Each structure stands twice: as C-alpha cells, then as structure tokens.
Amino acid sequence: MFRPRIIPVLLLKNQGLVKSIGFKNYNYIGDPMNAVKIYNELKADELVFLDIEATNQNRLISLDFVKEVGEEANMPFAVGGGINSLDDIRKVTNAGAEKVVINSAAINPDFIENAAKEFGSSTIAVCIDVKKKFFGGVKTWTNSGSKSTSFNPVEFAIKMQNAGAGEIIIQSIERDGSMNGYDIELIRSVSEIVTIPVVALGGAGKISDLQEAAKKGYANGLAAGSMFVYQSSKRGVLINYLSDGEKKQVLL
Numbered sequence: 001m002f003r004p005r006i007i008p009v010l011l012l013k014n015q016g017l018v019k020s021i022g023f024k025n026y027n028y029i030g031d032p033m034n035a036v037k038i039y040n041e042l043k044a045d046e047l048v049f050l051d052i053e054a055t056n057q058n059r060l061i062s063l064d065f066v067k068e069v070g071e072e073a074n075m076p077f078a079v080g081g082g083i084n085s086l087d088d089i090r091k092v093t094n095a096g097a098e099k100v101v102i103n104s105a106a107i108n109p110d111f112i113e114n115a116a117k118e119f120g121s122s123t124i125a126v127c128i129d130v131k132k133k134f135f136g137g138v139k140t141w142t143n144s145g146s147k148s149t150s151f152n153p154v155e156f157a158i159k160m161q162n163a164g165a166g167e168i169i170i171q172s173i174e175r176d177g178s179m180n181g182y183d184i185e186l187i188r189s190v191s192e193i194v195t196i197p198v199v200a201l202g203g204a205g206k207i208s209d210l211q212e213a214a215k216k217g218y219a220n221g222l223a224a225g226s227m228f229v230y231q232s233s234k235r236g237v238l239i240n241y242l243s244d245g246e247k248k249q250v251l252l
Helices: 032-042 063-072 086-094 109-119 153-163 184-191 207-215 244-248
Strands: 005-013 016-021 024-030 047-051 077-080 099-102 124-133 137-142 167-172 198-201 221-224
Touching: 005 032, 005 198, 016 032, 024 032, 032 047, 032 063, 047 063, 063 077, 063 086, 077 124, 086 099, 086 109, 099 109, 109 124, 109 153, 124 153, 137 153, 153 167, 153 184, 167 184, 167 221, 184 198, 184 207, 207 221
Parallel strands: 005 047, 005 221, 047 077, 077 099, 099 124, 124 167, 167 198, 198 221
Antiparallel strands: 005 016, 016 024, 124 137
C-alpha cells in the first residue's frame, strides 16, 4: 500500500530553529543541526528547511548551513529562503539540497519554467501560502505572508504546474501552528486539479490529521512543524517523529 511521505518542516530565524503561529509569535526551539541528528535517528522520510527572513532581507539561505545539513542528514532534504535566480538554485543544490522550495519568486511563472528546464521538475517545489483577504476571498500570499497576490490557490497551482514545478506545497497561514488539523478543503481543491504531487502543510497536530489530509484531501505528502517539534498541544519542546507503527496508520 502507498504511504504518503511524512515531512518535518523546520523554520530558521537568526540561525536558530523556531516555530510560529499564524506566521507570527515565533518561539525558539533550538539548534537546527541537533534536530537533524535526531531526525536521522528517528528515520524521517524527508526534511524541509525554510529561512523565513531571507526574502525580506534580500539574501539567500546560508550555503554553509545547507552544506552542513548535507553532510549530516541521512534523508533527502529541501531548502527555501531567498531563492530567486537560477544561480541561487545552482548554489543550493551544489551545496547538497535535493530540492528547492520557492515561494515569493514563483509569482513569476517564467522563472519556474526556466528553473524546471535547467534543473528538472523534480528539483522545483513551489510553496503556496494561503489566507483570506478582507473583501477579496482566499488568496495566495508571498514574502512570509506579508504580501497578497491576485491569485486564488487553485489557479496559482495550475500556473505552477504548467510552468513545470514538480511539487506543490499548499499551506494555510491561518492554521499555521494551530495543531487543530489541516484545511482539508484547501488541500483537496488543489489536489483534485493538478497531477503533480501535493504536500499538505499548516495545522497538523496528531496522526488523525495526517490520515485525514491523505484520505480526504488526497495529499501525496504530509508536512508539519509544530507536531514534530512539540511534545503535545501544551507545546513543550521535543523533537519527535512517528514510530514505524504510527507510520503504518497513514497507509492508503
């Protein structure tokens, strides 16, 4: 039976590991490299690292950090943060990342198209951050959720697929850090319209949330932040992952 990938998403701020609620209220978690070592032991399927300040500070995620992760991690990993040119992608992949996660720069579909042609679709993941806009419906946002676009998530996902992206990460800003479950309707609306893999992100807090996103939202990947850095909804810091038995509960 098929089991969706289960992916911890780790946020970087000032070289430290943090976790947010609604893209705000950042809580310091610890040393990101210590987290990598723990996820090695726990045999995580894949990791994603996102530098949440890079774009707004007009810089690229630290290549030294990417190299350090590449030397330590036993699993595939993707990185995002300030990637807005083919040269950026080349630097990041040469440093060891298997994939890049592009958000703000994806507003230009030509960039995604050129990136996919140069590096292959499997290297290019587009993260679509979504929240409601006053009087404007549900829209796609960039720059760590600070700038809105005119696109709803479904039409933007289609644009990204047509441009050559190999994967869509669909994230609810409003559910970020809530640990109350994914926005299943959002995930399903995108999954039903594209043929490339869709990764659910934003709101997972327990195994049943993962199951629901896979079975009702049709997600190919199940990503979470809080669920894998906190011990419970009380938010005691504990880097964790699913056991083999728990993974089997997410089988499709």
